[in-house]
Amino acid sequence: MKYFPLLWATLWRKKTRTIFTLLSVTVAFLLFGLLETVDYAFAHPSSGVTGADKLLTLNKYSVTLSLPFADVREIRSVPGVAEATWITWFGAYYQDPKNFVFALPIDTDSYFNLHKDEFVVAAPEMQAFRNTRSGALVNAALLKKFGWKIGEKLPLHSTIWTQKSDGSLDWKFDIVGTFSVKDATQASAQSSTVLFHYEMFDEGRSFGAGTIGWIEERVQDASQAGQIAAKIDALFANSPNETKTQPANDFALTFIKQYGDIGFVLRAILGAVFFTLLFLTGNTMMQSVRERIPELAVLKTLGFGDAKLLGLVLAESLLLCVIAALVGLALSYAALPIIKLGLRGVELSPRALAPGLLVAVLLALIVGLPPALRAMRLNIVDALADKR
Amino acid sequence: MSEAIVSLRNVDKRYTRGKQSVEVLQGLSLDIPKGDFVALMGPSGSGKTTLLNLIGGLDKPSSGEITVAGQRLDQLSSGGLAHWRANHVGFVFQFYNLMPMLSAQRNVELPLLLTHLSAAQRRANALAALTLVGIADRAKHKPNELSGGQAQRVAIARALVADPTLLVCDEPTGDLDRKSADDVLHLLQMLNRDHGKSIVMVTHDPKAAEFARRQLHMDKGALLDGATMA
Numbered sequence: 001m002k003y004f005p006l007l008w009a010t011l012w013r014k015k016t017r018t019i020f021t022l023l024s025v026t027v028a029f030l031l032f033g034l035l036e037t038v039d040y041a042f043a044h045p046s047s048g049v050t051g052a053d054k055l056l057t058l059n060k061y062s063v064t065l066s067l068p069f070a071d072v073r074e075i076r077s078v079p080g081v082a083e084a085t086w087i088t089w090f091g092a093y094y095q096d097p098k099n100f101v102f103a104l105p106i107d108t109d110s111y112f113n114l115h116k117d118e119f120v121v122a123a124p125e126m127q128a129f130r131n132t133r134s135g136a137l138v139n140a141a142l143l144k145k146f147g148w149k150i151g152e153k154l155p156l157h158s159t160i161w162t163q164k165s166d167g168s169l170d171w172k173f174d175i176v177g178t179f180s181v182k183d184a185t186q187a188s189a190q191s192s193t194v195l196f197h198y199e200m201f202d203e204g205r206s207f208g209a210g211t212i213g214w215i216e217e218r219v220q221d222a223s224q225a226g227q228i229a230a231k232i233d234a235l236f237a238n239s240p241n242e243t244k245t246q247p248a249n250d251f252a253l254t255f256i257k258q259y260g261d262i263g264f265v266l267r268a269i270l271g272a273v274f275f276t277l278l279f280l281t282g283n284t285m286m287q288s289v290r291e292r293i294p295e296l297a298v299l300k301t302l303g304f305g306d307a308k309l310l311g312l313v314l315a316e317s318l319l320l321c322v323i324a325a326l327v328g329l330a331l332s333y334a335a336l337p338i339i340k341l342g343l344r345g346v347e348l349s350p351r352a353l354a355p356g357l358l359v360a361v362l363l364a365l366i367v368g369l370p371p372a373l374r375a376m377r378l379n380i381v382d383a384l385a386d387k388r
Numbered sequence: 389m390s391e392a393i394v395s396l397r398n399v400d401k402r403y404t405r406g407k408q409s410v411e412v413l414q415g416l417s418l419d420i421p422k423g424d425f426v427a428l429m430g431p432s433g434s435g436k437t438t439l440l441n442l443i444g445g446l447d448k449p450s451s452g453e454i455t456v457a458g459q460r461l462d463q464l465s466s467g468g469l470a471h472w473r474a475n476h477v478g479f480v481f482q483f484y485n486l487m488p489m490l491s492a493q494r495n496v497e498l499p500l501l502l503t504h505l506s507a508a509q510r511r512a513n514a515l516a517a518l519t520l521v522g523i524a525d526r527a528k529h530k531p532n533e534l535s536g537g538q539a540q541r542v543a544i545a546r547a548l549v550a551d552p553t554l555l556v557c558d559e560p561t562g563d564l565d566r567k568s569a570d571d572v573l574h575l576l577q578m579l580n581r582d583h584g585k586s587i588v589m590v591t592h593d594p595k596a597a598e599f600a601r602r603q604l605h606m607d608k609g610a611l612l613d614g615a616t617m618a
Contacts, residue, residue: 002507006494009487301446301479
């Protein structure tokens with residue numbers, strides 16, 4: 001601690017340079033904090049406690065490949081499965097591709113039975129939905145966002161499904177009611193959802209009739225979910241439509257993973273950032289030590305030994321990197337709510353503090369070692385020769 | 389003044405520049421008694437600063453023996469020399485060589501960081517040293533807020549604060565006006581006379597040399613006065 005005032009003063013010897021270096025390291029660790037958290041969420045998707053009794057069965061090879069409707073009946077026969085319902089990806093937007101709508105064709109009875117106590121729907125509106133073949137239940141937040149009203153027609157453009165009647169991708173629904181979600185953690189995930197009848201969709205589409213996108217199951221005992229998932233997949237082993245059954249919490253992540261290895265992408269970004277940072281901070285440290293050669297020589301003259309000088313320069317590097325890392329990681333935690341808005345359905349919790357500090361220490365040692373060695377090997381007579 | 393604080397015997401110092409070996413000091417022998425104030429004079433390249441570096445333990449001889457404050461410096465390792473310097477010698481340079489980002493007081497405290505003194509004791513000792521050189525009122529000022537004479541006083545306080553037996557001064561007035569130079573030289577004289585500090589000072593300035601008890605003249609790596617004994 002007695003060297004802290006010397007280290008601190010040295011760090012701020014060139015204020016502008018130190019501020020810019022701190023900023024660049026801070027931004028790198030802000031990115032590190034965010035990406036580590038997202039990476040952890042993708043690597044440990046079932047860390048959430050809600051929905052532990054829900055399973056999801058998909059085509060084993062791709063979420064874009066469908067399953068035969070008959071699979072539902074077989075799955076319902078598996079002991080321990082309390083309910084099973086089916087859904088297909090509709091891929092919709094409202095008026096403009098930017099206005100994404102998470103439109104889901106559902107089987108009303110089985111869907112709401114499976115998700116009982118999760119949705120809040122006024123009884124008259126639920127009744128109206130059951131009675132209206134073209135009816136749609138719209139998330140209340142979405143209704144408000146686009147200024148829709150109950151009783152209005154809702155035109156949605158599907159990016160996949162053409163209609164049997166005219167080959168059009170434009171579908172029309174009648175807004176008969178709204179719903180909200182009880183669980184606050186699920187509220188944002190459902191904020192773009194529109195529910196409509198599977199029967200109307202299946203009969204109206206020009207291809208794919210009798211097939212389904214995926215099957216959702218609720219099991220009687222959440223602790224048995226893993227074994228039941230294995231039993232379901234065993235049912236369809238070696239069939240033309242092999243399945244992969246997983247916790248429902250993993251679905252959003254599985255869907256995103258279709259686009260590539262998220263972990264690899266995140267690590268590649270971080271690798272590039274820190275590789276650049278090594279040169280940037282390393283160069284700054286080298287420059288800083290180069291400018292202070294006479295001062296370091298004076299310290300040696302006063303009796304500071306080689307090891308002490310090595311330690312001082314390394315400590316300076318540590319101070320710079322750890323301060324910036326702490327600020328960056330703190331900012332990344334503060335920014336988590338914003339990231340959550342863009343990654344609906346993905347549970348994010350801060351994970352990067354310990355690995356972040358470890359990376360900061362490693363970074364400090366790597367960038368600090370060359371100038372520290374230079375300081376250590378300094379020849380006093382040569383260093384003082386220019387200025388004494 | 390009988391006991392020698394500095395003793396050199398047949399000291400050679402050679403530097404290698406490219407393929408050439410340059411002999412800077414040749415067979416130099418010298419004794420400086422404890423409590424002496426010696427001015428080393430001579431033209432540029434005569435070997436004054438090299439000799440000062442050897443006496444101050446900043447460099448090692450190519451051959452020969454150097455004993456300062458009872459310690460054979462030519463036998464010490466780099467770490468041993470650093471430790472010895474911290475305990476036995478204070479340095480004063482022509483351009484003060486203060487840390488620009490530290491206050492005068494923090495600059496003076498630097499040698500004390502190598503001791504086991506508490507922060508309060510370090511501060512008190514630094515202030516005492518600044519008071520001794522007559523600049524305690526500028527303790528909180530940074531070097532760029534001090535005049536040349538004031539900065540050199542701070543440098544002298546830094547050299548004194550660990551209570552070394554020997555002060556090594558390389559052109560301490562080379563960057564000062566006459567008035568400031570005289571003040572600094574009077575200060576060195578006072579430290580020698582009243583506090584018993586042994587001082588070896590390199591200077592080009594004959595007026596500065598007059599403040600010393602003795603003058604030694606060098607040329608081409610040798611003492612013109614011969615092997616000077618107490």
